[in-house]
Amino acid sequence: MEARHLRYALALAEHQHFGRAAASLGIAQPPLSAQIAALEREVGERLFDRTSRGVFPTAAGTAFLDRARRALAEMSGAVTDAGRAARGESGRLRMGFIGSALLAPLPGVLGRFQRSRPDVRLDLREMGSPDGVAALIAGELDVAVGRGAPRGAGAEGLVTAPIGADHLIAVVASTHPFAGRAEVGLDQLVTETLVVAPGDQEPAVSSWLRSLFGSASSPLDRAASARDIHTIIGLAACGVGVGLGPDRMRLLRRDDVWFCDVTPQVRLPDLQLSFRAADRSPVLAAFLDVVRANCREVGSRLDEVLARHPAACSEGVSPAAAVPSPAGAR
Amino acid sequence: MEARHLRYALALAEHQHFGRAAASLGIAQPPLSAQIAALEREVGERLFDRTSRGVFPTAAGTAFLDRARRALAEMSGAVTDAGRAARGESGRLRMGFIGSALLAPLPGVLGRFQRSRPDVRLDLREMGSPDGVAALIAGELDVAVGRGAPRGAGAEGLVTAPIGADHLIAVVASTHPFAGRAEVGLDQLVTETLVVAPGDQEPAVSSWLRSLFGSASSPLDRAASARDIHTIIGLAACGVGVGLGPDRMRLLRRDDVWFCDVTPQVRLPDLQLSFRAADRSPVLAAFLDVVRANCREVGSRLDEVLARHPAACSEGVSPAAAVPSPAGAR
DNA sequence: GTTCCGCAATACTTCTGACGTATCGTCGGG
């Protein structure tokens, strides 16, 4: 059975007349009779009653036509859906991210992306940077946002670009001696108990901090750790110690804590966005376009990196490639 | 676009290999390549990535295949649905009936029918006998159950068969003088206020009663009327008068009323089932089979009448006609 | 770097089957 049979049966049901139905289909009447007869033979039931007053579907015909309409609707829907998917207007984007990225720049990026592609389903999963990289390599994610360059087996198949830079600040309870001070020196932190992200979650930050203080008798040895910024601030508020985190953390203003800059200013490892270099998904390309337009403050690095991977960016999205030229188009 | 294209695309997605997909389809590889290329040209998007490790659907291809699967499922569903509809296993049966038919024999018939054809939707509408006949003629019903032979324009296109007989009984309040008596004479009713079905709802019963009492000073002239049996019994229970109705009415036993036979026994107009003689619906045929098997007590009249209309009964249902022979089957 | 192999694409032929023209059979209406 072919789609043609469905189209012919629907036309016949609509016109209730072989001749007119054939005309509306742009064919002669005998072929229509033949095709309907072939359809009835294949279905095994008479689908139309030919009376002198017109051609009417039987009970079987009515049931058949209902389904036939839906089948043809699915077929035309398949074409439009394919087009939408190719333009990145539908589908899904699975994204892993570290919690601190939610302070910035993710809110703006995600909001704009979801507005420009309302039919793309965003699967967002908060996870540590190494987990994100692993899931990305395993194909369980399409995009990962974390800190530090991806490492490990398979990391060479990833493209990574910076999407945000920030520097280290400290957070203390409002009853802490540092409270009210605009800044605190790195050297002053050596004698404090620190509250930081754990090494297995954020190795880049962790080793960065370790290098700041030098190896011997590091304050990190007596540090408390917390997986997310809210907890770091919470522990600091309890007076457990001095919390260290990115300056975006200031967005989480609370009455019982005090934020102060660390001097000299310490730049943290950049927030990085990674994706598989081989990923040709139009949804990813569309997402990268939004990222590119919204993370300019990081400088031209992002554009640079993305420019080296036109496969994931220009193809399938740029208007220049609007003419779809699959095989055989000459 | 034809169904063939969908089948080929699905086979290719399944085998991820042109050669094996073609083999599974029973064709050679080059035609498969050609058909996939033609499909991609028509959709306007590349649907498969041909890599050295295999053939994989693109994002557009994945979206397309989703819909293609559904389209093909609808097509095969169309065939099975047509078969089911032709065997009367699906569809709907719109039935009008008078309330008293619900006492018997409709419960048994409807129950058995719904059990034997669970996917047939029963549209049941309680209505007076004349309304049922009119709706049947107008094509708004498939079956009507009422009392008396159909009359009026279009009634000659209907087939009517008796499905139940009953006789007149009386119902009175338990405080009424008749209470406790096994029977009451017709002549004793002449001086009572009667509660009966109104003439526009049940003309057959109404005129029948009128003929029982003779024309002059009929007790019907001071009768109360009610459209359904429950109300007739209710009015009788209130002491409004003596309710008259079919003996099936005894099924509605209540503590505050008393039923007694009317002597001599008066046979009411039969319960009749009507349908359009031209109706070839397999659902109707299946329903009539159930009716025939469940209303034997009426005698052979039902079989007689139905036998004269093989169009609606044997065709499409009898196992002898199991071989579907639409046009061209030789 | 070169060769080889697997696979999809291309070239070209074959043949099925969908379509067109002409005609017939049948059923109602005048």
Next chain:
DNA sequence: CCCGACGATACGTCAGAAGTATTGCGGAAC
């Protein structure tokens, strides 16, 4: 009783789907 309308049948034609043979390309092995 004839006529007209309509669907079915008969048969020739041609588009296009499939088959065979071959080429082109990319990755892996040597």
